[in-house]
Amino acid sequence: xxxxxxxxxxxxxxxxxxxxxxxxxxxxxxxxxxxxxxxxxxxxxxxxxxxxxxxxxxxxxxxxxxxxxxxxxxxxxxxxxxxxxxxxxxxxxxxxxxxxxxxxxxxxxxxxxxxxxxxxxxxxxxxxxxxxxxxxxxxxxxxxxxxxxxxxxxxxxxxxxxxxxxxxxxxxxxxxxxxxxxxxxxxxxxxxxxxxxxxxxxxxxxxxxxxxxxxxxxxxxxxxxxxxxxxxxxxxxxxxxxxxxxxxxxxxxxxxxxxxxxxxxxxxxxxxxxxxxxxxxxxxxxxxxxxxxxxxxxxxxxxxxxxxxxxxxxxxxxxxxxxxxxxxxxxxxxxxxxxxxxxxxxxxxxxxxx
Numbered sequence: 378x379x380x381x382x383x384x385x386x387x388x389x390x391x392x393x394x395x396x397x398x399x400x401x402x403x404x405x406x407x408x409x410x411x412x413x414x415x416x417x418x419x420x421x422x423x424x425x426x427x428x429x430x431x432x433x434x435x436x437x438x439x440x441x442x443x444x445x446x447x448x449x450x451x452x453x454x455x456x457x458x459x460x461x462x463x464x465x466x467x468x469x470x471x472x473x474x475x476x477x478x479x480x481x482x483x484x485x486x487x488x489x490x491x492x493x494x495x496x497x498x499x500x501x502x503x504x505x506x507x508x509x510x511x512x513x514x515x516x517x518x519x520x521x522x523x524x525x526x527x528x529x530x531x532x533x534x535x536x537x538x539x540x541x542x543x544x545x546x547x548x549x550x551x552x553x554x555x556x557x558x559x560x561x562x563x564x565x566x567x568x569x570x571x572x573x574x575x576x577x578x579x580x581x582x583x584x585x586x587x588x589x590x591x592x593x594x595x596x597x598x599x600x601x602x603x604x605x606x607x608x609x610x611x612x613x614x615x616x617x618x619x620x621x622x623x624x625x626x627x628x629x630x631x632x633x634x635x636x637x638x639x640x641x642x643x644x645x646x647x648x649x650x651x652x653x654x655x656x657x658x659x660x661x662x663x664x665x666x667x668x669x670x671x672x673x674x675x676x677x678x679x680x681x682x683x684x685x686x687x688x689x690x691x692x693x694x695x696x697x698x699x700x701x702x703x704x705x706x707x708x709x710x711x712x713x714x715x716x717x718x719x720x721x722x723x724x725x726x727x728x729x730x731x
Contacts, residue, residue, distance in 0.1 A: 410461045410499040413438055413507040414471040417497075418456055424523070426516045429538060432609040440502075441511040441621055443613070445593040446606040448532055448541035448562050449482040451475070451493075452520040461499070468500030468510070478520045482561055483533040483541065486525060511621030512587035538611075542594050545606035546582060549596060555629060562591045571627035578628070586623040593620055 408416060417438045425431025432444060459472040473495050479488040495517075498510040532541055547559050560570055565584055574581060583603050584591040595605030597617075604614050617624065 408507060410469045410507045411458060411471055413499055413509065414473065414497045415458045417509055418458060418473055418517070421517050422453065422456065422519045422522075424516075424518045427518070427608070429609060436609075438509060439511070439513065440500075440508040441513055443610055443615065443619060444513070444608040445620070446540060446542045446545070446608050447515055448543040449480055449515055450523075450528060450532070451480050451515055451517045452478045452523060452525070453517050454478050454520060456517065464498060466498075466500075468498055471497045471499055473497060475517050477517075479525075481523075481525060481528050481532065483529070483544065483559070484561060486529060512585060512592055513621075514587065515592065539608070540606045540612065542606045545612060546594055546596055550629065557629065562594050565591055565594060565627060566625070570630060572630055574626050574628045577626035582627045582629075583617060584625045584627060585620045586625060589623075591625075592622065595620070597626065 417435055420426065420431065420434040420438075423431075425434045426444065427447065427450065435444075454476040456473055456475045459474070461469040461471050464470045475493045475495065477491050477493050479486055479490070481487075495514050497514075499507050500510055501507050531539060532544075535541065535544055543560060543562050543565075547557065550557050558570055560567075562584075565571055565582065566573070571582060577583070577597050579597055579599060581597045583595040583597050583605075585593040585595075593605065595603035595615075595617075598604050598614065601617050602614060603617050603619075604612065605620075606612050
């Protein structure tokens with residue numbers, strides 16, 4: 378697949394210089410593995426992992442540099458942090474049990490409640506402070522702190538400083554001419570829209586997995602470079618290995634070529650064939666990825682009355698006068714009478730002329 382996503386997309390790359398720097402939290406140096414996980418879960422439950430300002434509260438506790446722009450959020454009623462236990466890689470594991478109330482995505486709300494256990498892997502890279510290893514789990518926020526409908530709309534349409542990772546790649550494919558269905562990150566491996574490939578090409582999707590399931594998605598720009606949407610750095614270009622976890626590559630299952638579409642602008646013009654897949658790949662519109670306009674909002678915009686434009690000073694305005702309704706009817710009657718007088722007389726149907 379050709380490189381269908383030009384370098385104009387790196388409009389937010391400069392944010393990395395200011396947002397990904399790790400704040401030094403002195404308290405994190407003295408925390409043990411269980412306390413480190415407890416601090417992380419507390420910040421997560423308060424919603425600090427879903428806003429840029431909250432990144433400072435968790436950056437010193439974790440081992441990943443980029444927080445994904447999550448396309449789903451888990452709402453919880455509470456959680457409990459277990460005791461640490463040794464791990465085979467030299468670190469420790471800490472289990473956290475969540476009382477899940479629902480899961481919010483761009484496609485709706487799954488209100489199935491259950492108990493979920495998440496295992497955190499914690500290690501001390503410098504021998505003094507403990508950090509949680511990636512891949513990260515999705516945000517787990519206390520349900521009583523969330524406006525569910527507002528959150529769902531944010532995941533569906535994005536916001537001023539937020540664009541979910543799946544929403545970003547979906548907009549990029551559509552701006553390049555592909556009429557693809559929106560997929561949540563967890564559904565990108567279902568095989569209906571994308572297929573797994575072993576030899577990736579520019580324009581393929583890069584999936585980062587945690588425990589066998591995708592948690593983040595990026596666009597492959599070149600052999601070792603991806604573009605994706607993150608919480609703490611915006612839309613950013615990074616190395617492929619910038620996000621932890623197992624990596625899988627998927628490619629769009631290309632639809633059949635479109636039908637011939639007759640031109641509607643010029644009467645008698647020759648039919649114009651729909652764009653082929655190759656032509657679509659050569660004509661991306663990256664601006665559409667930076668601003669998401671919902672379809673229903675676009676319809677409302679079309680229906681909205683246009684403001685009356687006042688004429689410029691010094692320009693004469695012309696208001697053609699139209700005849701009144703009465704004068705138009707009178708003129709029409711005169712024309713009808715003239716035609717009837719000029720027409721030859723004919724006998725009525727069914728009669729004999731003498």
